[in-house]
Amino acid sequence: MDFELTDDQLELQRVVREVAEQECPAALVRAVIAGTDDADALWKTYVQLDWPSLVVPEAAGGMGLGTVELVLVLEELGRVSDPTPFLATTSQYLALVRACGDDAQQAALLGAIPAGGTGAAAFDGDVTASRSGDGWTLRGTARNVVDGDRADEVAVVARTDDGPGVFVTSRTDVAATRQTTFDDTMHVADLRLDGVSIGADRALLAGGEDGIAAGRAAATTGLAATMVGASQRAFELALGHIRERKQFGVPIGSFQALKHMAADVFVAIERARALCQFAGLAIDEGDPRRLLAASMAKAAAGDAQRIAAQHGIQFFGGLGFTWENDLHLYVRRAKVGELLLGTSAEHRVRVAKEVLAR
Amino acid sequence: MRLQFDDQTEAFRAEFIEWLEANAPSPEETTERATSSAHVPEWARRWQRTMFDAGWLVPGNPPEYGGRNASVLEQFVHQQELHRRRIYPSFNPQGLGIITPSILTFGTEEQKQRWARRILRAEITAALGMSEPDAGSDLAGLRTRAELDGDRFIVNGQKVWTSGAHHADVILAFVRTDPEAPKHKGISCLLIPTDSPGVTRRPFGSLISPDDTDFNEVFFDDVEVPAENLVGPLHEGWKVATGSLGHERAMLWLNYSDTLDDLVQTGGRALVDHGLGDDTASLDWFGSLAIDAEAIRLLGFRTLAKARKGMEATEQSILKLFGSEAVQRATLQVLEALGPDALDPTERTIPLYHLDSEVHGEGWFDRYIRSFSGTIAGGTSQIQRNIIAERVLGLPR
Numbered sequence: 001m002d003f004e005l006t007d008d009q010l011e012l013q014r015v016v017r018e019v020a021e022q023e024c025p026a027a028l029v030r031a032v033i034a035g036t037d038d039a040d041a042l043w044k045t046y047v048q049l050d051w052p053s054l055v056v057p058e059a060a061g062g063m064g065l066g067t068v069e070l071v072l073v074l075e076e077l078g079r080v081s082d083p084t085p086f087l088a089t090t091s092q093y094l095a096l097v098r099a100c101g102d103d104a105q106q107a108a109l110l111g112a113i114p115a116g117g118t119g120a121a122a123f124d125g126d127v128t129a130s131r132s133g134d135g136w137t138l139r140g141t142a143r144n145v146v147d148g149d150r151a152d153e154v155a156v157v158a159r160t161d162d163g164p165g166v167f168v169t170s171r172t173d174v175a176a177t178r179q180t181t182f183d184d185t186m187h188v189a190d191l192r193l194d195g196v197s198i199g200a201d202r203a204l205l206a207g208g209e210d211g212i213a214a215g216r217a218a219a220t221t222g223l224a225a226t227m228v229g230a231s232q233r234a235f236e237l238a239l240g241h242i243r244e245r246k247q248f249g250v251p252i253g254s255f256q257a258l259k260h261m262a263a264d265v266f267v268a269i270e271r272a273r274a275l276c277q278f279a280g281l282a283i284d285e286g287d288p289r290r291l292l293a294a295s296m297a298k299a300a301a302g303d304a305q306r307i308a309a310q311h312g313i314q315f316f317g318g319l320g321f322t323w324e325n326d327l328h329l330y331v332r333r334a335k336v337g338e339l340l341l342g343t344s345a346e347h348r349v350r351v352a353k354e355v356l357a358r
Numbered sequence: 359m360r361l362q363f364d365d366q367t368e369a370f371r372a373e374f375i376e377w378l379e380a381n382a383p384s385p386e387e388t389t390e391r392a393t394s395s396a397h398v399p400e401w402a403r404r405w406q407r408t409m410f411d412a413g414w415l416v417p418g419n420p421p422e423y424g425g426r427n428a429s430v431l432e433q434f435v436h437q438q439e440l441h442r443r444r445i446y447p448s449f450n451p452q453g454l455g456i457i458t459p460s461i462l463t464f465g466t467e468e469q470k471q472r473w474a475r476r477i478l479r480a481e482i483t484a485a486l487g488m489s490e491p492d493a494g495s496d497l498a499g500l501r502t503r504a505e506l507d508g509d510r511f512i513v514n515g516q517k518v519w520t521s522g523a524h525h526a527d528v529i530l531a532f533v534r535t536d537p538e539a540p541k542h543k544g545i546s547c548l549l550i551p552t553d554s555p556g557v558t559r560r561p562f563g564s565l566i567s568p569d570d571t572d573f574n575e576v577f578f579d580d581v582e583v584p585a586e587n588l589v590g591p592l593h594e595g596w597k598v599a600t601g602s603l604g605h606e607r608a609m610l611w612l613n614y615s616d617t618l619d620d621l622v623q624t625g626g627r628a629l630v631d632h633g634l635g636d637d638t639a640s641l642d643w644f645g646s647l648a649i650d651a652e653a654i655r656l657l658g659f660r661t662l663a664k665a666r667k668g669m670e671a672t673e674q675s676i677l678k679l680f681g682s683e684a685v686q687r688a689t690l691q692v693l694e695a696l697g698p699d700a701l702d703p704t705e706r707t708i709p710l711y712h713l714d715s716e717v718h719g720e721g722w723f724d725r726y727i728r729s730f731s732g733t734i735a736g737g738t739s740q741i742q743r744n745i746i747a748e749r750v751l752g753l754p755r
Contacts, residue, residue: 002360003656004663009359068359239751254754256740259747266746267676274656275649281359296649303646348645349638355648356626356635 003278005072012069016076019049024080026326032083033184033329039083043116046084053114055090059103060110067095067218067280071225075273078229081333083185085118088147091222093119096155096215100166100207108201109153109168120151120171122191123216123341127158129167129198136160136203138167138196144340148189149176155204156193157212164212166204169196183332188340214283217294220341221279224294224301228272230334231301231308235265237327238308238315261311268307272300292354295347302344305334363431370428371435374414381408382445385712392449392715394561394572396483396522402449405713406480409447415478416447416454423462423470424478430666437609441616444711451715452521453477453484457530460547464590464598473528473549487517487531487550487576488599495741497532498541498596502578504533504548506585506592511535511548513556513581519735523574524561526552536593547595549587556581565727611658614681614732618651621685624707625692628722632699643691650684675750679742682732689726696722 005013023045031037046052055070056062070090077086090113097109097119113119125142138158148154148171155168175192207214239262242253252258279293287293309331313320320327338344363371383405390399398406409415410424418433419425428436440447448454454477461474476482493500502515513533523529529550536544552559556579561571590598626644634640654677661674693700703721720728733739747753 002363002663003659005359239753243753251754253747256744259753260740260743262751262753263676263679263743263746266751267680270657270676271650271653271680274660275653277359278652278656281361285361287361293652296652299645300649300653345642348649349641350645351648352641352645355622356630356641356644 003274003281005277009069009072013072013076016051016073017079019045020076020080020082024077024082026329029081029083029185029329035184039085039185042082043084043086043118046086047114047116050114052086052089052116055094056110056113057098057106060107061114062110066284067221068277068284069280070218070222071276071280074222074225075229075232075276078226078333078337079233079330081183081185081230081233081329082226085120085147085151085187087222087226088120088151089113089118091225092121092123092146092215092219093151093153093155095218095222096121096123096157096166096212097168097204099215099218100155100204100211102204102206105201105204105206112152117153118147118151119153119155120145120147121215121219122148122154122156123212123219124157125191127156127193129158129160129165129203131160132197134200136167136198136200138169138193138198140193142191142193144179145176145189145191146340147187148174148191149178149187154191156191160205162205164209166207166212166215167198168202168204169193169198173197181336183336185329185333186336188336213291216341217279217291218283220294220298220347221276221283223337223341224272224279224297225276227301227305227334227337228269228276230330230337231265231269231272231305234308234312234327234330234334235262235269237325237330238262238265238312238320241319242315258315261315265304265308265311268300268304272297272304275300292351295342295350295354298342299344299347299351302338302347305331305338306344309334363435367429367431367435370432371439374436374439377412377414378439378443378445381412382713388712394522394525395452395715396450396485396524396526398449398480398483398525402446403480406448406478410479414447416458419462419478423458423475430662434609434662437612441612444616444714446713446715448480449715450477450480450483450522450526452486456486457484460530460598460601461549461589463601464547466586468586469549469589477528482527483522483525485520485523485526485529485552485574487520487523487529489519490516491518495738497599498545500532500534500545502531502533503537504535504546504583506535509585511583511585511588513548513550513578513583515578517576517578518574520559520574520576521572523552523576524559524571528552529576530589532595532599535595539593542596544593545595545599546592547589547598548583549589550578550581550583554581554583565730566724609658609662611654611661611677611681614677614685615651615654615658617685618647618654618681618688620708621688621692622648622651625688628692628696628707632696634695637695640691640695643687643695647684647688647691650680650688654681654684675742675746678732678736679739679746682729683739686726686729686733689722689729693722693726 053062054065058064122142122145127140129136173196176189178189275297279297282290282293413426415424417425417428417436458474477484490500504511504513531550535546558577560575564570700722705721
């Protein structure tokens with residue numbers, strides 16, 4: 001197995017990192033949290049740079065790159081606590097539409113993304129779809145939908161009499177309530193659907209249960225990648241601090257107690273990063289291990305964020321306990337990721353059961 | 359990135375598998391077991407020589423030294439197939455993995471023929487003399503003294519933890535030749551035949567059992583060693599030492615990878631057999647174990663990809679730390695999950711592989727105890743963390 005990034009992938013990683021650092025500094029993240037600015041201008045910049053079209057299939061007017069590339073981009077965006085709808089649009093909405101829609105539906109729905117169209121995916125909740133005339137009617141509630149309050153389109157997983165399907169609705173047709181979360185750069189919403197009508201062209205029934213699982217695997221992997229990025233940033237900030245901060249006349253990073261903690265954070269992040277890229281690769285190659293790999297990635301990202309946050313704040317001492325320190329921006333992003341699409345504990349049990357059943 | 363190897367590497371793998379299946383000795387031929395890492399039964403010597411002659415022993419070597427000038431990826435799939443089948447190419451692993459590569463890298467032509475070739479052909483076996491009573495993690499603090507006196511060295515001092523020394527024909531020993539120089543600069547590397555007058559070897563039991571005698575104390579009292587046995591330049595033995603430990607490091611993680619895979623199998627079976635297959639607490643750590651087993655493979659592959667390009671991989675520094683601690687965590691978890699069912703130390707928890715030198719009838723306690731060899735030998739986990747913090751993360755010394 002060749003598990004090395006290609007030159008093109010490394011270049012993509014480099015460019016995205018450079019632009020993201022420049023365009024999404026901590027000051028912007030703080031302004032979004034404070035409500036004095038929003039992510040709109042940043043999203044327009046991404047659109048101008050053609051980033052949303054990176055993983056849009058060529059048939060829908062995109063560049064057709066794979067999940068490995070998406071993982072690389074999302075890690076970089078997690079690293080700057082990106083406040084735009086990129087995560088949900090690419091790793092959730094697009095992935096679910098690709099996994100469940102037929103070719104015509106994919107082309108029709110995803111064609112809007114390169115121009116800046118956004119999407120969300122509602123995986124969890126209690127929604128039923130029933131036939132009405134040529135189309136469908138959706139009823140029920142969906143929970144914890146990332147960007148459910150601001151995306152243009154929402155792909156909703158719903159039960160039908162013939163098994164689960166995915167139904168794409170305009171966000172304005174659903175009642176969305178944004179939740180309060182401890183990371184205000186993330187939009188997380190609950191949706192209520194009171195008899196929403198969906199045309200047959202927006203009922204994605206080609207993928208079935210397997211398609212939904214595949215879409216969920218991509219979403220899980222994408223979220224894990226952002227957590228790795230946010231953890232990486234928290235770690236970089238903390239490392240920078242313990243290299244410089246002096247007590248007892250020496251940099252505190254020269255103390256073994258801190259060195260050993262730092263090494264443990266490094267190992268946890270490397271482990272999670274490798275598993276995220278593996279999950280991306282497994283999804284791209286249609287490998288039967290892709291669901292397992294996605295769960296492994298999410299569990300490992302959860303382990304990484306936990307130790308990166310824990311040691312990161314501790315490394316800063318009193319300075320870590322201030323609002324002024326940027327560390328918490330990334331700790332919050334990583335920790336929100338941990339709580340969505342299955343916690344690391346849930347994914348560990350899922351991994352364990354699947355491995356034991358082999 | 360892709361999940362498969364290229365066709366050429368896969369063809370190499372197929373050729374090796376075919377050869378292995380046709381040539382590996384049968385269980386009946388292998389009843390005599392090795393009792394130390396330098397005790398090689400006759401059948402195992404024949405097996406090693408068969409591999410040498412066919413160019414399958416160390417495929418990266420030239421044919422003269424038991425190889426076929428294989429590429430890094432080919433060397434890797436060779437290791438992978440051996441590990442997968444629990445086949446040891448040599449029952450003198452340090453001879454094959456550390457000592458002969460050191461001689462082939464740093465030695466003279468005469469040393470290569472006289473020592474490396476014979477070790478590779480299992481005509482003789484070798485031990486590695488590094489640690490001393492007062493030089494463990496601080497290896498460069500070693501004090502065994504070798505004074506050059508005309509055409510010979512006079513060696514005095516003591517080594518310890520010298521695996522297999524009591525069965526070895528020769529010890530590759532690191533000795534202090536310049537006591538005035540800074541500690542890394544006054545070390546040299548000597549090949550010391552164990553039948554030299556003044557060499558005393560005293561094997562001692564390990565934590566596993568008084569009968570598990572691989573370790574030795576080795577004493578040198580005015581031992582005369584011919585000057586021609588100096589490997590590498592005088593006073594530059596530290597280069598040989600770091601080179602020795604660096605050999606094959608790009609693939610050492612395969613040991614941990616295999617052990618973790620085995621623990622997923624045997625630990626998982628133990629959980630199910632003992633009614634813990636639905637126990638959430640057990641599933642939680644078992645999930646972590648399965649994730650660790652996958653992660654080390656991925657990090658290992660990444661290291662390999664970089665090694666192929668001659669790049670230094672930061673992942674390499676974490677493989678030993680991560681692998682050895684993952685094995686330790688998992689064995690401890692199984693041991694303590696099973697309660698009284700894990701009391702019997704003689705219960706065999708891993709299948710017996712006849713071409714594997716590690717054929718102990720190990721219960722879970724022994725497997726846990728043995729895991730400390732991973733977190734202590736070859737640089738403790740704490741030393742590994744220091745190395746990562748200083749060399750990879752750039753923290754001040």
